[in-house]
Amino acid sequence: MSDTSLRVVWVYPDLLSTYGDQGNVLVVERRAQQRGLDVQRIDVRSDQQIPTSGDIYLIGGGEDRPQRLASERLVRDGGLERAHDNGAIIFSVCAGYQILGHEFVNDLGERQPGLGLLDVTSGRGEDERCVGDVLADMDERLGLPQLTGFxxxxxxxxxxxxARPLARVRLGKGNGTGDGTEGAYNGTVFGTYMHGPVLARNPLIGDLLIKLALDVNALPPVDDRWYEALRGERIASATQPA
Incomplete structure (x- = not known):
């Protein structure tokens, strides 16, 4: 990749794109363009091969059956693993997060192998669903402000x-294990349960992905007033007494 271009790959939007997760690719695309980067966005449907020369790969959430189908096709395709081996940045949400791990429980109640790109294992909780706003402190190594998501x-x-926890929750369930962790990351692979879309609520995570792809320590500043307004509104709403 040249220092003025960025290839952003949106993986399986026909299967994995719930709760506005497509907004994540829009945020990365827009914030890269604001820095003068030439962005090539590639939407890859589940009947297409995953390109291996992308810089940033984004994967959204999905229902149980689409998750099973997506995992089967990604394992069979092998392109995302090769892209990872080439140094690509991968950011995943919810079902996509589980797929990047070693295994998860599918819609048939079976344990299904994932891609093994994150050292995590997912199952299905016996308690009620984890639903609602989340506030969490990002891992200090990432140097990012508080995480907000749904x-x-x-x-x-x-x-x-x-695997390191992406964040530790102040409000919400996160990984659902009771240990206060939310999401996970290792190297250039990131996973979270946060929707929102999460990069619209947390644009500096999008900037982190761009910096990693460009191998730079900083990016030129951009106008963040819209993002900060959204962040402030969602954080205030989450912390108001019921």
Missing amino acids: ENHQGVTHLGPT
């Missing part, structure tokens, strides 16, 4: 020794 899942995701 969760709607019954998944329970356990982190293995090589």
